[in-house]
Amino acid sequence: MADCIFCKIIAGEIPGRKIYEDGEILAFHDVNPQAPVHFLVIPKKHIPSVMDGADPGLLGKLLFKAQELAVQEGCGEKGGRFVINCKEDGGQTVDHLHVHALGGRPLDWPPG
Ligand code: AMP
Numbered sequence: 001m002a003d004c005i006f007c008k009i010i011a012g013e014i015p016g017r018k019i020y021e022d023g024e025i026l027a028f029h030d031v032n033p034q035a036p037v038h039f040l041v042i043p044k045k046h047i048p049s050v051m052d053g054a055d056p057g058l059l060g061k062l063l064f065k066a067q068e069l070a071v072q073e074g075c076g077e078k079g080g081r082f083v084i085n086c087k088e089d090g091g092q093t094v095d096h097l098h099v100h101a102l103g104g105r106p107l108d109w110p111p112g
Helices: 005-011 056-075
Strands: 019-020 025-029 037-043 080-083 100-103
Touching: 005 037, 005 056, 019 056, 025 056, 037 056, 056 080, 056 100
Parallel strands: none
Antiparallel strands: 019 025, 025 037, 037 100, 080 100
16 A cells, blocks of 8 residues: 555565565564564555454464564563554554564563
């Protein structure tokens, strides 16, 4: 999608610190990290949010890859958090489905 910042990262039109890429998904470090480990896992297909028609296989792949990469980034022992913000009430700011993976410090709960 032309004006989507994550589609531009996928296309290589703007830089992203990539961690992983295959034909369907891309993972890259968040530009404004909220924890020592904070990266995003996104589908290459433009899907606005988790409530906008992602298929079960793709959703499973996004989450599976997020945990696999979190282990790779050093979160295997102490864990972390996987978050999908959705639309207005969820505080989603980029309208391209993404899984946040956060770790490397204790994380507060519940969210505000
Ligand atoms: P959300 O609020 O769940 O939509 O999260 C969007 C995330 O995208 C935020 O954590 C931003 O810091 C991150 N973000 C926005 N632009 C970029 C970018 N160009 N590269 C990497 N992360 C980005």
